[in-house]
Amino acid sequence: MDDLKQRAADLDAADPLSGWRGRFIIPDGLIYLDGNSLGVLPGNVPARVADAVARGWGEQLIRGWNAEGWMDLPRRIGDRIARLIGAAEGSVICADSTSINLAKVLQAALAMVPERQVVLSDTGNFPTDLYVAQGQLGQAGTLKVVAPEDVAAAMTPEVGVLMLTEVDYRSGRLQDMHGLTDRARDLGIVTIWDLAHSAGALPVDLAGAGADFAVGCGYKYLSGGPGAPAFLYVRPELQNRVSSRLTGWMGHAAPFAFDPDYHPAEGIDRFRVGTPPILSMVAMDAALDVWDGVDMQAVRAKSLSLGDLFIACIDRFASAYDLHLASPRDGNHRGSQVSWHCPDGYAVMQALIDRGVIGDFREPDVIRFGFTPLYLSYAEVVKAAAILQDILRRRTWDQPQFHARARVT
Amino acid sequence: MDDLKQRAADLDAADPLSGWRGRFIIPDGLIYLDGNSLGVLPGNVPARVADAVARGWGEQLIRGWNAEGWMDLPRRIGDRIARLIGAAEGSVICADSTSINLAKVLQAALAMVPERQVVLSDTGNFPTDLYVAQGQLGQAGTLKVVAPEDVAAAMTPEVGVLMLTEVDYRSGRLQDMHGLTDRARDLGIVTIWDLAHSAGALPVDLAGAGADFAVGCGYKYLSGGPGAPAFLYVRPELQNRVSSRLTGWMGHAAPFAFDPDYHPAEGIDRFRVGTPPILSMVAMDAALDVWDGVDMQAVRAKSLSLGDLFIACIDRFASAYDLHLASPRDGNHRGSQVSWHCPDGYAVMQALIDRGVIGDFREPDVIRFGFTPLYLSYAEVVKAAAILQDILRRRTWDQPQFHARARVT
Numbered sequence: 001m002d003d004l005k006q007r008a009a010d011l012d013a014a015d016p017l018s019g020w021r022g023r024f025i026i027p028d029g030l031i032y033l034d035g036n037s038l039g040v041l042p043g044n045v046p047a048r049v050a051d052a053v054a055r056g057w058g059e060q061l062i063r064g065w066n067a068e069g070w071m072d073l074p075r076r077i078g079d080r081i082a083r084l085i086g087a088a089e090g091s092v093i094c095a096d097s098t099s100i101n102l103a104k105v106l107q108a109a110l111a112m113v114p115e116r117q118v119v120l121s122d123t124g125n126f127p128t129d130l131y132v133a134q135g136q137l138g139q140a141g142t143l144k145v146v147a148p149e150d151v152a153a154a155m156t157p158e159v160g161v162l163m164l165t166e167v168d169y170r171s172g173r174l175q176d177m178h179g180l181t182d183r184a185r186d187l188g189i190v191t192i193w194d195l196a197h198s199a200g201a202l203p204v205d206l207a208g209a210g211a212d213f214a215v216g217c218g219y220k221y222l223s224g225g226p227g228a229p230a231f232l233y234v235r236p237e238l239q240n241r242v243s244s245r246l247t248g249w250m251g252h253a254a255p256f257a258f259d260p261d262y263h264p265a266e267g268i269d270r271f272r273v274g275t276p277p278i279l280s281m282v283a284m285d286a287a288l289d290v291w292d293g294v295d296m297q298a299v300r301a302k303s304l305s306l307g308d309l310f311i312a313c314i315d316r317f318a319s320a321y322d323l324h325l326a327s328p329r330d331g332n333h334r335g336s337q338v339s340w341h342c343p344d345g346y347a348v349m350q351a352l353i354d355r356g357v358i359g360d361f362r363e364p365d366v367i368r369f370g371f372t373p374l375y376l377s378y379a380e381v382v383k384a385a386a387i388l389q390d391i392l393r394r395r396t397w398d399q400p401q402f403h404a405r406a407r408v409t
Numbered sequence: 410m411d412d413l414k415q416r417a418a419d420l421d422a423a424d425p426l427s428g429w430r431g432r433f434i435i436p437d438g439l440i441y442l443d444g445n446s447l448g449v450l451p452g453n454v455p456a457r458v459a460d461a462v463a464r465g466w467g468e469q470l471i472r473g474w475n476a477e478g479w480m481d482l483p484r485r486i487g488d489r490i491a492r493l494i495g496a497a498e499g500s501v502i503c504a505d506s507t508s509i510n511l512a513k514v515l516q517a518a519l520a521m522v523p524e525r526q527v528v529l530s531d532t533g534n535f536p537t538d539l540y541v542a543q544g545q546l547g548q549a550g551t552l553k554v555v556a557p558e559d560v561a562a563a564m565t566p567e568v569g570v571l572m573l574t575e576v577d578y579r580s581g582r583l584q585d586m587h588g589l590t591d592r593a594r595d596l597g598i599v600t601i602w603d604l605a606h607s608a609g610a611l612p613v614d615l616a617g618a619g620a621d622f623a624v625g626c627g628y629k630y631l632s633g634g635p636g637a638p639a640f641l642y643v644r645p646e647l648q649n650r651v652s653s654r655l656t657g658w659m660g661h662a663a664p665f666a667f668d669p670d671y672h673p674a675e676g677i678d679r680f681r682v683g684t685p686p687i688l689s690m691v692a693m694d695a696a697l698d699v700w701d702g703v704d705m706q707a708v709r710a711k712s713l714s715l716g717d718l719f720i721a722c723i724d725r726f727a728s729a730y731d732l733h734l735a736s737p738r739d740g741n742h743r744g745s746q747v748s749w750h751c752p753d754g755y756a757v758m759q760a761l762i763d764r765g766v767i768g769d770f771r772e773p774d775v776i777r778f779g780f781t782p783l784y785l786s787y788a789e790v791v792k793a794a795a796i797l798q799d800i801l802r803r804r805t806w807d808q809p810q811f812h813a814r815a816r817v818t
Binding site: 025027030032034037038040041045046049050053054056057058059061062063064065070096097098099100103123126127128130131132134135136138145217219225226227228229230244245246247248249250251252256257258259260261262273274275276277278279280281283353358360362363 | 434436439441443446447449450454455458459462463465466467468470471472473474479505506507508509512532535536537539540541543544545547554626628634635636637638639653654655656657658659660661665666667668669670671682683684685686687688689690692762767769771772
C-alpha cells in the first residue's frame with residue numbers, strides 16, 4: 001500500500017481542515033472511526049462544563065436560569081445547529097432525545113393529514129424511528145416500510161407522512177432529500193427527515209428542500225457528548241399551525257404565569273416540553289463553538305475523500321477475506337461512513353478495537369467506519385486499513401476474547 | 410426574636426443531621442431557601458462530572474457505554490431513588506423530564522381504563538402536569554380539576570385516572586397519598602403521583618400506599634443539578650402488563666438487535682425511550698451518594714421543625730405587613746415548604762434575594778420558602794426571617810430594581 005500511503009501524505013499536506021484537529025482531545029495512538037456513534041471531546045468542553053457545575057449551579061443556583069441563560073439554551077443551541085443544516089434562525093430547538101423529538105413531529109405531521117394515517121419509511125431507517133412510528137400510530141394507522149430504492153414508487157395516495165433517515169445507519173446510503181421531498185410535496189405528503197448521520201457530516205439544505213420537519217442527534221458528528229440532547233426542526237410556515245401532543249410548561253406561551261390551561265408558545269418554542277438537562281446542554285453548546293467558521297462544503301469534500309481512500313485501501317485485500325462493500329462506492333450516494341459485510345464481523349471489529357482502531361459492528365455482519373473530517377487524517381485511514389489487513393491475514397480475530405458480546409459496540 | 414434565636418441555637422446543637430451540611434458547597438453568606446426549585450451542589454459532583462467528561466467521554470469514547478456503565482445508569486439511579494420513595498428495586502428508572510415521564514405513565518394508565526377517559530386532578534397540581542394531561546387526552550377524554558380538598562368527593566364512576574402532586578407547589582399542602590390511593594383502588598381508579606416536592610423532602614411510601622404510577626424530579630430536593638433527569642415508577646405487578654406509546658430503542662427488549670419491530674423490554678426498562686443525557690445523569694448519580702445512609706424520618710422531623718420555627722418567626726410581624734400564611738400550619742398536612750400571601754410579593758422576594766436570602770415567588774402574590782434539612786441550619790431560618798422583617802419595616806423592597814420582572818425567579 002505504499003502508493004496509498006503516499007497519496008495520504010499528499011492529501012494531508014493539502015488538507016484545508018487539518019487545523020481543526022487541535023481543537024479536539026484525541027487519546028494517543030487511537031484511530032477513531034466511530035465519530036458517527038459518539039464524537040470525540042472538543043478541547044473547550046471540560047472547562048465549560050466545570051464552570052457550569054461549580055459557578056453556574058454551585059454559585060448562581062436558581063439564579064442561573066436567568067444569569068447563565070439556561071432558559072434560552074434550547075433555542076440558542078438550536079440556532080447554532082440551524083446554520084449547519086440549512087435552516088433559518090428560529091426554526092430549530094435543542095431538546096430531549098431524538099426519539100422523543102421524532103414522536104413530537106410525527107404527532108404534528110399526522111394531525112396534518114387526518115385522512116391519511118399511513119407513514120412511509122424504509123428499511124434503512126434506524127429501528128428506533130420505526131418504533132416511534134409504531135408507538136404513535138398504534139391501531140389508528142399503518143407503518144409501511146419498503147426498501148430504500150423503492151421509496152419514491154411507494155408514495156401512493158394513502159400515504160400521509162414520509163419519514164426517512166437521510167443517511168442509512170448501516171450502509172451509509174444517502175437518500176435524495178431534495179427529490180423525495182419535492183415528490184412528497186406534489187402528492188400532499190408531509191415529510192420528516194432524521195439527520196442523525198447528516199448533521200455535521202455533510203451539507204444539509206432543509207429550507208431549500210422544503211422539508212416540513214426534521215430531527216437529529218447531538219452526540220455523533222456534532223460531538224455534543226454521550227447522549228447529548230437532540231434537536232428538531234419545523235418549517236417556519238408550519239410552526240404556528242401545528243403542535244405535538246407532548247405539551248409541557250416549557251412549551252407554554254407563558255411558562256411562569258402558571259396558567260392552568262395549555263396555550264402553545266409562538267414559533268418553535270412550542271415543541272419544548274419539560275425542563276432541559278442543563279449540564280448536557282452546556283456541553284452541547286460548547287461543542288458547537290468548534291463548528292463556528294466550519295465550511296460544510298469542505299467537510300463534505302474531505303469526508304468523501306477519506307471514504308474513497310479507505311475503500312481504495314480495503315479493495316486491495318477485500319476479496320481475499322470475503323469482504324463485500326455494503327456502502328455505495330459512488331460518494332454522491334454515500335454519507336460519511338463506509339461499511340463492509342465481513343465474515344465474523346463482530347470478532348474482527350473487537351480485534352480492531354484491541355489494536356486501537358475503533359469502528360463499530362452492526363448486526364448481522366456489518367463492520368462500519370465513520371469519517372469525521374475535522375479530526376481525522378488521511379494517514380490514519382491508511383494505517384487503519386493496514387491494521388485490518390494484518391488482523392485478517394493473521395486471523396488474530398479468532399480468539400475467544402474477541403467473540404464475547406458486550407451490550408454496546 | 411431573641412427567644413427564637415435561642416431556640417434555634419438549641420435545635421442546631423441537638424440536630425442529628427448537622428453533619429450533612431459539609432457535603433454540600435454553599436456560597437458564603439447565602440441563606441438558600443430554594444432547594445425546592447434547584448438543590449445546592451453536592452461537594453462530590455464536580456469531580457465526578459469532570460471525570461465523566463475527561464476520562465469517560467474523552468478517553469473511553471464509545472467504549473464508555475459498557476466500560477463506564479452508561480447503559481445501566483437509568484436503572485441504577487432509579488434503584489437509588491427507589492429507596493427514598495418507598496419503592497422496590499427494579500421499579501424506578503431515571504429518564505427524560507418529569508413532563509415526558511408523566512406523558513408515558515398517563516398513556517399507560519389511560520390504556521388500562523378505556524371506558525373511563527377522565528383524569529381527575531386538583532388546582533394544587535403543577536400546571537405542567539395539567540398541560541401533559543390536556544395534550545394526552547386531546548378530544549378523546551376529559552381533565553377534571555377540583556380544589557385539593559374536594560378530590561375524594563370527586564372520584565365519581567366516570568373517573569379513570571387520579572393524577573395528583575403530593576405536595577402543592579405553591580402552598581406546600583400535603584395530599585393524603587395513602588387515603589386517596591386506597592379510595593381510588595376501591596373505585597377502580599388508576600393512580601399517578603407526582604413526587605416533585607416529595608422525593609428527598611419527606612418519607613414516601615409508594616409500595617405501601619399501593620400507588621400504580623409515580624413521577625418526580627431530580628433537581629429539587631435530590632440536588633441532581635439544573636434540569637437533572639427525572640424519574641418514573643411503575644408498580645411491579647403492572648410493569649409487564651402496560652406500556653407507553655413513547656416507544657424507542659432503549660425500551661426495546663433487545664436494543665442492539667436492530668429488530669424492525671418494537672417489542673418492549675421486560676419490567677421497568679420498557680419505559681425508557683431514547684439515549685439518555687449521560688453528563689447530566691452522572692451528576693444525578695453522584696448527588697445520590699449524599700443520600701446513602703440518610704434517614705428519611707430524620708429528614709422529615711427536621712423539615713417540619715425548620716418550617717415551624719420559620720412560621721413562629723414570621724408570626725411575630727405578619728399582621729403588621731399583611732402577610733397571610735398560605736401553607737397549612739399543622740406540619741402533618743404540609744410538605745417541606747412554607748408560603749405566604751404577601752402584598753408586592755415579587756418585589757419583596759427580589760429584595761430578599763438582594764440581601765442573600767433566596768426563596769422564590771409564585772404568581773399571583775406568593776412568597777415561598779423551601780426547607781432542605783441536609784444543609785440548612787435553624788439559625789439561618791431565624792436570620793432569614795429577621796432580614797424579611799427588616800425589608801418590610803424599612804420598605805426597602807419598594808425600589809425600581811426590585812420590580813423588574815425576570816423570566817424565572
